[in-house]
Amino acid sequence: AVRRAGFAGIRAQAGETEASTATAASHINPGIRKEEPKVVDSVVASELDKPLVAYCRCWRSEKFPLCDGAHAKFNKETGDNVGPLLVKK
Amino acid sequence: AVRRAGFAGIRAQAGETEASTATAASHINPGIRKEEPKVVDSVVASELDKPLVAYCRCWRSEKFPLCDGAHAKFNKETGDNVGPLLVKK
Numbered sequence: 274a275v276r277r278a279g280f281a282g283i284r285a286q287a288g289e290t291e292a293s294t295a296t297a298a299s300h301i302n303p304g305i306r307k308e309e310p311k312v313v314d315s316v317v318a319s320e321l322d323k324p325l326v327a328y329c330r331c332w333r334s335e336k337f338p339l340c341d342g343a344h345a346k347f348n349k350e351t352g353d354n355v356g357p358l359l360v361k362k
Numbered sequence: 363a364v365r366r367a368g369f370a371g372i373r374a375q376a377g378e379t380e381a382s383t384a385t386a387a388s389h390i391n392p393g394i395r396k397e398e399p400k401v402v403d404s405v406v407a408s409e410l411d412k413p414l415v416a417y418c419r420c421w422r423s424e425k426f427p428l429c430d431g432a433h434a435k436f437n438k439e440t441g442d443n444v445g446p447l448l449v450k451k
């Protein structure tokens with residue numbers, strides 16, 4: 274069984290105050306392209322500008338689908354360990 | 363201000379029973395390679411087996427870093443809209 278009391282306490286410690294709506298808290302994606310039913314992106318590797326490009330998997334990047342380093346803040350605040358996918362030509 | 367009461371109610375509706383620990387609920391990544399401080403993967407596109415490969419961004423795939431379609435169940439259960447990154451050669 275889920276222990277609701279402890280659950281709520283730990284969530285509060287993790288700093289949920291940035292959640293602007295109740296629903297957002299259970300989402301991985303708090304706000305990117307919410308008008309789309311499923312956010313899918315494509316990269317054609319042969320057309321990349323650079324030999325290595327980092328793609329976001331934390332859904333917190335302001336340059337999504339690219340990684341802008343926002344995973345570091347997210348991991349620090351939540352104790353999570355998410356990071357990008359590196360695509361090399 | 364965050365409305366804690368509504369927040370807890372909506373989380374319960376969203377089916378948090380699959381969360382095995384309190385901490386996991388605030389994480390994007392519930393269980394993949396938690397021994398690593400940051401989960402980063404690399405793909406060398408020129409070495410892909412197939413012309414198009416889908417990479418997971420929902421952290422629910424049993425074939426992570428590949429997408430196995432688990433985002434569909436996650437989206438259905440939570441109302442989220444996450445999906446994979448498609449890498450093409």
Ligand code: FES
Nearest residue numbers: 329330331340343
């Ligand atoms: S900013 Fe999201 S993984 Fe880096």
Ligand code: FES
Nearest residue numbers: 418419420429432
């Ligand atoms: S299984 Fe995670 S994005 Fe498809």
